[in-house]
Amino acid sequence: MTAAAEFISVSKRFSRRAKVRTLAGLAGQWLRGPKRGPDGLLPHEFMALQDVSFAVQPGESLGIVGPNGSGKSTILKLLFRILRPDRGQVVTKGRVGGLIELGAGFHPYLSGRENVSINGAILGMSRADIRRQYEAIVEFSGLAEFMDMPVKDYSSGMYARLAFAIAAHANPDVLLVDEVLAVGDAGFQLKCYDWMARMRTSGRAVITVSHDMYAMAASTRCLFIKSGQVKAHGDARQVIEAYLTDLSRDRHDPVLETNFIKTADGVPRAEIKSVELLDGLGRPVTSIGHGANLMLRFHYHAAEQVHSPIFALTLFHDDPRYPLNLPRHYLFHVFSGPAFADQTLKGSGTVEVLVEDVRLPVGCYRAKTYLFERDGVSPIFVQDGVARLEVDRPDWSDGRPLLEHRQRWTITSHVST
Template structure:
């Protein structure tokens, strides 16, 4: 269409797996030497099968859509759906194997923390470097410089080399540069997860400002509430293909419905080749109190959520948290490990593998299907990893809900609370349950 600023036509992208893809020469040589000797690859994630060298992985397959001038479009999908690959192609970081992409206007991209920054340079120097990479003149950068630094809230550290910045400081400065240098098209990947809650709200507000100025925004996020608030339209990717494109409220509902139909009790994760993180989730599972994994869990019985994770370096004040969301996209429960709750006694954990678990009491969640989101952060500032798209079911095979004579009708909780039944001259304690 004549008003299209982005036109994607039958774009496909295929990667070759298992060939020099660990990210460092040392690890690549380790893997190559192990294969030559017929030994297991020492760099394969524990619990994962080895990827056969030369295997093709279709990150994108025949993707087509148009974005109009001034639109704010959400790109959503489960991990590995092809979202980041698509944005890299739109940002000209990667090229498609087939198809064509046409873009009209200046593009500003924020794909991952520190992209376009040089670690030895100061924050001030990197603002000018990154701005130049984005095609800005020195005059433009000077005009916006104070506003950029003020937005990033790093005034006292602006002349410090960015290699000393935390990941949260990195992303604050990187987003400030990308958003303030007046791009025609702003592309933002999930990097907004790296930052405290207040800064995330600030970033969403800035993107709304960019939208009201008639500019175009592409926004990738696993936060469906943020997508619905910011984006009128969303595109859902699944296994590299577009399976839904329309109003955000409908597309996010489709996404949640797709995720929640494939309930299971065990998930494993591995970092993409070449990617490093200070902390990341390796495994999540749900069991009953006998350590049995089930297709669904009883309303009247406790169950356990277990999380295995790895630290690649020492971290002080690490918090592991979970969020349980109903099939209606209502945030039902949030719980964090206690390190976050007592700021006076922050634990320091050494590099290594860890196991966290939480026991969910019986008759807390009502019957239905729920999605699970796991996050790892440090003192509410730096978020290291987030995994989502996990889902499980709560069932009522005993018939308590029907015994009470009502249908669920969207109730989220089914909590056992203390009741008293009073009669003239006496009080009788009744162990009854109230379904929320």
């Protein structure tokens, strides 16, 4: 069986410099002369892809994962013949098409109907194809009554639906999909996934680039690429695992923000020195599963007296792998409220809160601590980025994520100074 799409030791060089040239710039280049380094690259050049090989058979899907700027989109552009390799060979069989740029060539002043013809032609459909498929395209888009409206008056969702409907009927043999599924509502996305699955079972090769690891796990195989080089290639789950491990290794934990009220000596009046994350049995953890108990231990130091202290901690969802599309990215909040209303802190100690049955969306979280006094309106101490917590893949059958969690607060030790 011959591959529908194949990369044979493909390398691609890019320039960091602006590519638009003027005669004046060219004259300067001639005068200076090119200085190539030992790797054969000019100083402003770099390898966008290095010796990349893979093959996708008809009926297979390949997911490409990797950090931003690693070369994923370059691979798609090479397959699409928008770019040509500097070394190696890109072989494709049949028509290459897909969802790289939805609505390419749409003209805002023309009607939906006119744009179907133009976009279809750009995607390689013949006039007869377009005429034959027109009704199906309109039906799929669900925009029958808007076809005579100029697309500039479409909502962005309508625009995407029409563009997708055309692309879906262009009938390519090799289908490229680049993150476009991030647009549109859930219903539209489901339609997209459905259609991609159908394309695959009908013998097309599907190549997808996405940061949505759930979607990528459904691929036949995955390719993990970093800095233009293949790091892993093979079974989808193993490759994704390798990618996620690599991601967490690269993460660093900077303290993002610290703010506090000072004493006359310039030190914080009171501060939360650190926060420990523990499981229900008091063992330190960096990640928790769905429905687990979580214990947070605050280490505080009060240089001056703090009356009726209030401890709080917020977990911000901070994970590009799992975009949540929430208006604000905090999901988890503990707040001691009136628990210590009759206490006065001075010196060092620890405060613990036990949170039961933590159900949070999967991903990495960043912790921000707050210490308030009495009224709790403005904090006397705030620190962002004090800890990180990873929430493992949830078992959805177990229930939905909770935004309110049961919490039990106690002062566990206190040494007065």
